[in-house]
Amino acid sequence: MGKSWTVGQQIAAGFLLPLLILIALGTFSYRSTQRLLATSESVTHAHEELTGLSSFLASLDETETGKRGYVITGREDFLQPYHTGKRGVTAELRQLEELFGADADQKERIVQLRPLVEERLREIDETIEARRIRGFDAALKLVVEGNGPKVMEQIRRIVTDMKTHEQKLLTERNSEAKQAAMWLSQILLFGTLVAVVIVAGVGMLVTRGLGARIGAAVQHIRSAAAELEAAATQQVKGAKGQVSAATEVSTTVRELVTTSRQISDSAQRVTQVASETALAARGGNQTVEGAQEAIEVVRRQVDQIVAHMLDLGRKSQEIGGILDIVSELSEQTNILAINATIEAVAAGETGRRFGVVAGEIRKLADRVGGSAKEIRRLIEEIRAAANTTVMATEDGAKAVEAGTRRFGDVAQSFRRIVEYVGSTAEASREIELSTKQQTSAMEQVASAIADVAQTARESESGSSQTLNTASQLSGLSGDLVRLIRREELPA
């Protein structure tokens, strides 16, 4: 049998072959039995035919007996056998026709027999009628002169032929019946033996195959049970560890819940401090904005100072231009005075006094020139001072502008501080909310961890049960192995 067959297929195949043998054996037996029954029926039929022939002759003899008694006695009561025999002959003859319906020879003999029987009965009837009507002698005469014995002899000869034929047939059928019975017996005997051998072989094969496979499976079950036992042991250890870990985690989570609440309180305080800081930063921002406005005013005033100083410089330049004209006029006057002096000298004694006046004019012109130079020096100093003031003012303006920018930066920084503090407050509020949510989640986690610990304990219990079950399964597999392979069991 193939190793790939399943146990059911092997068992079905093991049952199928003996079943086929039994079916064949039964078929043969049925057919042999049928044939034996047919042979027996033929024998019975032959016996019935022989019995019918005997009854026919007996009935015919009984009619002869009744005729003879009536002829001898003349009494009607002696005709009773005649009547019974006559009815019996008719019935037997009709029955014989039915019995020999299938046999042409016997049927032909029946056909030959019927006129003879009718003649014999007619001769008996005539004899009886003669006795009744004409008396004993007439009857005796008919008996003596009649051809009754011949007809009877013919009838007896035909019946004997028929019996002989039937005996022959009966012998043949008995032989056939014996042969059929012997054939049936041999079939039953040998078929049974063959079936027994085949069933035994198949049974042995199936037993070996199934035993091997079931043994292997049981070995696998045994090893699996051992592994399951080991795994259950490991699972028990793991479950114990899990219980311990769950307990530790539960403790840690409780500590986490406590810490989370502390964080929530701290975040709340941070939120409060951040709000106060935001208020302070807004106040600082307002102060800085006020200072920035004041600096802006200073910057505008410095711009005005610069404008005024530049205007002063321009005016000084205009004064310088006018002073140039004054200087030139002074110079021209001086030159005129020199020329007047020259002319006075050229005029001699008469021009002496004019020369004195010209000298005074020249001196005045020199003084004007000197004063103009002094004014120019002063103007240059004024312009230098104005330039210095403008530069200093521009530097101051730049410093103010830088201060303005710095105050702007400070204001921007304050605004950023306000924004950051607002963000910090918002973040701390979110932290507070998140921490509260975290605390709630931690409590849920603690509850879940407690459930996990409970589950781990239940798992430990279940693992212990699994270990017991695995041990029982290992024992059962060992028992199965012992049941299947007693000889292969380890000592």
Next chain:
Amino acid sequence: MNVHSQERDKPSEGAQRPGVAIASERHVAELRRAFDASFAAPPRDAERSGELVLAIEAGGQGYAIRLSDIDGVHECRKLVPLPGSPPGLLGLTGIRGRLFAVHALGSLLGLPAANETPRWLLIAGGAEPVAIGVASIEACLEVNPADLVQVEAMDGEGHVREIVTLAGRARGVLALESLVAIAKQRAGDHREGAQ
């Protein structure tokens, strides 16, 4: 804080400012007084007047000229250059309806910066006057004749024969006759050369 602001913040500046203002006021008062006094003083004696000299500058050097040696001083307004003029002859100019040949004083003195643009013109030469251009006239001063010190041909050409000290600075007093003669000689030589 920059340098100017630091200087501005110095305490000594604030202390100096009133002093400067007081000095200026005194200076103005002195000028006013001198101006008024010039009109209040009696006329000086003409006999006691000194020698008038012009402190001038030509060729980057300071000189002095006796006022009596020149016929007039005029501003050099417009100068028309002459084609093919000799060195030192800057051109022609018109003064009150008369044409004058303008010679550079530095060129006549043989100084390196001979062709400088003259600011003033000194008229000299008598009947045939010429204009001598000078860069500037620094002052017209009256000096004591005793301050004019005779020297021997200081520049080698004979143009400086005296030395006078003006405002602590010694100046050579130019002899314009020789300079005018040189100018006329150059113009004459050039004219002859051109003919």
